[in-house]
Amino acid sequence: MKTLLTLLVAGLLSLPLAASAEVRLLMAEEHGCTWCARWNAEIAHIYPKTPEGRAAPLERFDLHSETPEGVTLASRVRFTPTFILVRDGAELGRIEGYPGEDFFWWLLTKLLDDAEIPLDTTG
Numbered sequence: 001m002k003t004l005l006t007l008l009v010a011g012l013l014s015l016p017l018a019a020s021a022e023v024r025l026l027m028a029e030e031h032g033c034t035w036c037a038r039w040n041a042e043i044a045h046i047y048p049k050t051p052e053g054r055a056a057p058l059e060r061f062d063l064h065s066e067t068p069e070g071v072t073l074a075s076r077v078r079f080t081p082t083f084i085l086v087r088d089g090a091e092l093g094r095i096e097g098y099p100g101e102d103f104f105w106w107l108l109t110k111l112l113d114d115a116e117i118p119l120d121t122t123g
């Protein structure tokens with residue numbers, strides 16, 4: 001029995017660890033977008049320092065260019081800014097437009113909660 005347990009533990013230890021899923025927040029923007037500029041002024045400078053920013057690092061792309069490589073969107077992006085939460089290249093949800101600082105954080109937290117993406121609040 002001890003030999004069987006030793007073999008089982010050794011087998012489990014030799015299995016490769018699962019790679020963590022890649023989570024990103026894509027931001028579709030375009031030149032001259034007033035709401036993009038407002039988001040930049042109110043949120044951009046603090047976003048990477050927040051638990052949300054650490055859980056879903058921001059990646060920007062131009063609305064009129066190609067979607068970032070390896071990303072599959074549920075539908076075409078029509079508004080700027082549009083924030084798209086993706087895991088391993090698949091869209092999990094989006095925020096269309098910038099509703100202001102308070103509502104943005106609330107909507108983003110809801111997206112992350114719905115996708116069961118934990119926030120590191122030890123930061």
